[in-house]
Amino acid sequence: MENQEIVLVYKHKILSIRGAYKTKQQQHRGTIHTIRSDALFYRPVLLPGITDDIKTCRTEFSRYQSEMLTKAQKQRDLIDYVLYDLLNNVFCDFNFKHRCLKQKMETKKHIVSLQRYVHMYEQSTFSALQFLSSIKTVISQIHLTLHTSQLSMTESLNKEDVMESLSAIQITERGNRRVGNQCLLKLTSGAELHQSLTLTGVGRCYHISCVTSDRVWVSDLNNLMLTDTTGVPLHRVKDLCSYLYGGLHTVNSESELIYIDRKYNTKKRSKDMKTTTTFIEITDSTWEPQCVYWSLSTGDLLVGMYNNDAKTGKVTRYNQSGQLTQTIQNDNTGRGLYSVPCYITENNNGDVVVSDCINFMTGAVVVTERGGRHRFSYTGPPSGSRLDPRGICTDALSHILVCDDRTHTVQMLDKDGQFLSHLLIRPSGIFSPYSLSYDVNTHRLWVGSGDNNTVVIYRYITRQDALTDTADKLHTSQLSMTESLNKEDVMESLSAIQITERGNRRVGNQCLLKLTSGAELHQSLTVTGVDRCYHISCVTSDRVWVSDWNNNLMLTDTTGVPLHRVEDSCRGYGGLHTVNSESELIYIDRYYYIKKLSKDMKTTTTFIERTDSTWEPQCVYWSPSTGDLLVGMYNDRTRTGKVTRYNQSGQLTQIIQHDNTGLGLYRKPIYITENNNGDVVVSDYRAGVVVTERGGRYRFSYTGPRSGSGLRPHGICTDPLSHILVCDGRTNTVQMLDKDGQFLSHLLIRPCGIFSPHSLNYDVNTHRLWVGSEENNKVCVYSYIDTQDALTDKDTHSSGVEAMFSSSDGDAMFNSTLAVEWR
Structure with a gap:
């Protein structure tokens, strides 16, 4: 029955149950994936926060309830007084009285609504789900009620007075509850190789820009290629700026390529590769762009610039319209921050992070706040040691990663510039890591070689094991002892014992x-x-x-x-x-x-x-x-x-x-x-x-x-x-x-x-x-x-023999003649 397709015939229509199921499954695959990978994963992290908020809400809403009832009574007394004064002491016609009575009724309705909302809040706090559902719909209604109430009174009670009285209750727009990466992600014990690929169309990998999880732009001195994870070239940009080895390109949220052309203009190429437009035209020939980075958080474009005449650098910021909005050039003492900004990126806290190459053998990582204030410069693991920085990026945990061409390493810093570790040391296949790009969607690090056309993908950040069941852990860690032993198992178990040829007994x-x-x-x-x-x-x-x-x-x-x-x-x-x-x-x-x-x-x-x-x-x-x-x-x-x-x-x-x-x-x-x-x-x-x-x-x-x-x-x-x-x-x-x-x-x-x-x-x-x-x-x-002076005299000889057979150093002589060697 399992392998047979079920077909229902009704009014001459044939319905394939399996086909319909597969269709529906395909339609909702994205939702199912989201629930499994995000919703269920976030639940144990979000739940403690929601529980704490519920406890806080009980206390806060009790206080607000008391204040609102007090203010509501005061408003009612004022309304009664004004209406009495208007009806008895001021000449007014029927329409005016009718209008006042109508507004009185509306105001009382608002007060009743407020009291009803307070009651709803009190009841909903007993259920987290009910609380979240009610607050999402009710807050907007309160907001509209408070700000659209039309109270047309005399000078003694007007709209501004009412709003000022109720201003103690502040409702802020929070959006969806978000969890920090530090709660969801963690470092692994070391960088784990995920994939390596050899690229066609480039001789070296001086810069990498991720487009998707399986497509990247890679450049050398003359070529800028779009490639996939097989290394096959998909597209080539022909007017890339030549003879610069820095971060000449970046990708924005629309998957558009932004790059520096051979005339030092900054161009934008559409996602479909059909349209190329000039995004920023160079207006000052003394300043040449060296590197670009599109900001994920602001949508701005950060550009590292170099002045060959003054032998100095700067960082400029452009908005999404290509207008210059900021220049970062000097520290608070007026001294220049940069020499030659070769690579540039941005950290999660808004810091602008620059790989600055002073010359071919030394440089620094220069970090400023978003506003431009200098935070720190990093020059190598031990304070004062030299650094030859190249490609740079940041990850989801706000670490700064930089390639050091002097030691052929990828060094990891925290967001404040403290050295944490060598993430990679002369990685196999790459030998000289030169370019970096971190994929925030897959949490994988793309590393390009400065020696050849090899790109290696590593993973060193993974999710917290929030949903791992203890029973599953125990189950996977248990050794299955029920399987019967056979000849192959015995031979494999004994293979650790290796018999070596003894020959003549030798002294180590x-x-x-x-x-x-x-x-x-x-x-x-x-x-x-x-x-x-x-x-x-x-x-x-x-x-x-x-x-x-x-x-x-x-x-x-x-x-x-x-x-x-x-x-x-x-x-x-x-x-x-x-x-x-x-x-x-x-x-x-x-x-x-x-x-x-x-x-x-x-x-x-x-x-x-x-x-x-x-x-x-x-x-x-x-x-x-x-x-x-x-x-x-x-x-x-x-x-x-x-x-x-x-x-x-x-x-x-x-x-x-x-x-x-x-x-x-x-x-x-x-x-x-x-x-x-x-x-x-x-x-x-x-x-x-x-x-x-x-x-x-x-x-x-x-x-x-x-x-x-x-x-x-x-x-x-x-x-x-x-x-x-x-x-x-x-x-x-x-x-x-x-x-x-x-x-x-x-x-x-x-x-x-x-x-x-x-x-x-x-x-x-x-x-x-x-x-x-x-x-x-x-x-x-x-x-x-x-x-060793083993034969100088009897005492020395005896001590030498004792040393030879002493338990501390080894059994060196004894081990050198053992017939069975354990490994």
Whole structure:
């Protein structure tokens, strides 16, 4: 019966019950959705407020009832007195008396009505629904009654006197009850990826303007495209202002595009894309618009302007007719607020929020009240630190979000400019977040890349769980133990126990080695044949390969004398070469082939040929543990990178490119190495240190000592204690991390002779660190790891054994030989 369609035949008319039901359901789908998503959701939030109002109403209406009865009696006495005086002491004809009597009757009716309304209020307070229903209809009637009563009396009692007497009762127009976002919304534990898309028609994503939940305008330096969530271009604006990377466009409530054209006029394009009109024509050529934002609350257009002659900026406000209504330029001391307003938005409290770019490396977020008074300027998380602000927006909770091009982060502030968190740090696929747009309807954040044409959509705000039933929570959290166990379940449960090959019992390095109190300089040398030291590969304890930018790849000894030169090496500053266990040099040549030079320097063979011209190898590392070759690759067309693994025969065995969400891990790998636990460690251009497990699963990214503080990584290596060492070109330091990416210390800070450390190589045989300079041809050799003094005397030996087996530090030696490893 369920799958059969019910048909009724009546007077030769056939009615499909199912069809009629579907039709009605379609007609009321919007109403049903509103009830489920809004009405039922708001009920538990609104109900406490209504309950409190009812309690307040009982008290207030009791007071008003007493006052109204008192005033009503006074009005009645006055009316009786006036009528008596008019009828008995003043000459008047019948019509006048009749008119007075008629008005007396009307006035008494009004008084009775007032008393009836008071009674209704008293009765309705016992039912919230009855109260809301009655007050909605009655208030307007009272309002009309009070203000349209026609009382034509003598001077002793006129309309103004009556209204003044009743003015104690004030009825205000409140509209529909509204709930603040702080009651309905909350932050999630972190930004959750919703979707990523690659756009066609733009090279980068310098600005985003949401039209609907699935359509946005995106621009780069020359193109302004309308696209959907598939990345397909739907429309292109041809006269966008070129060579400006700021917030050049916005969308109003009518879904019309407002943008700055190439003549610096502000234009408006209709929703159907058929009509383009000039909204604001530039009248002063010294001021050029840089960014626009349409205000959701006022309907005004905010425009950030720049004066190239005076090297200063300002914000102007235009109403919906395009008339200038406000200029914000100086603070209360007369000093200019802005340098170059690149992006502009408005917060829920009316604040005007500007991303102001002072130069290409620093700037500020400048916030003023709606009236123009300066509130604060934000220059970075720690007070006084630098900020390179780009795209900016606000969300439903009045947070301010800004992209920092210096640290490649999206920073979250409260409405008063206090730093709250790094919402995004070098997000996968984007690498350098540059543009932002918050969709108030779906509470999703659109983030555009400054490096490529990728846009990623995140969600970090969700609704309060006001309607979640406790029973449902308990139900979903319960473990279903009634299902029978089968072979697959047992095997899956036991899969956490991984059997590893034991081999010979080995003692962990942490038992034999220790950090010294600091890095000690062992030797420095000046390398002949190179002008800088962009990469170092150790061959023996006294021979290393050193390369610079200009195709120079030299073998040298500890005196700096060149012993051999490779003629066909690739030009670049990355990790272009490595040495295997046979002391053979593996390097990238000028044609991006990977070659192998024999130990005796007599034979050169091609180890890996280049088969795909879109991918160029940038760095190589030979793995001592597996004998594999790790290669960092870069695609200039897509501006993305990947890591490939080749076995000892030169066969491709693995590609590491994406995280578990499908987003790209690498921007441009320039140095690569491997840690003792098998982790693949990559120094990625302008991004950070990216670490994956041997199998390719993403582990972490390191972007500086403090979360989101910024890093310009260069040379990288690991040591026998599994520390990760990386050169930071921003601070001219060598930073030491543990294997899990936690910052430990600055091992070297602008070391003498080197000044800007750029390349690293750790010699596992001598436990010495080779450090090359970015500024000159100096190489310094340091030692910071020493052997434990385990065999110096009997006491030391015994204490060393005790330390080796102590429970505090680990069971390091014991764990290194366990046959069963738990993960």
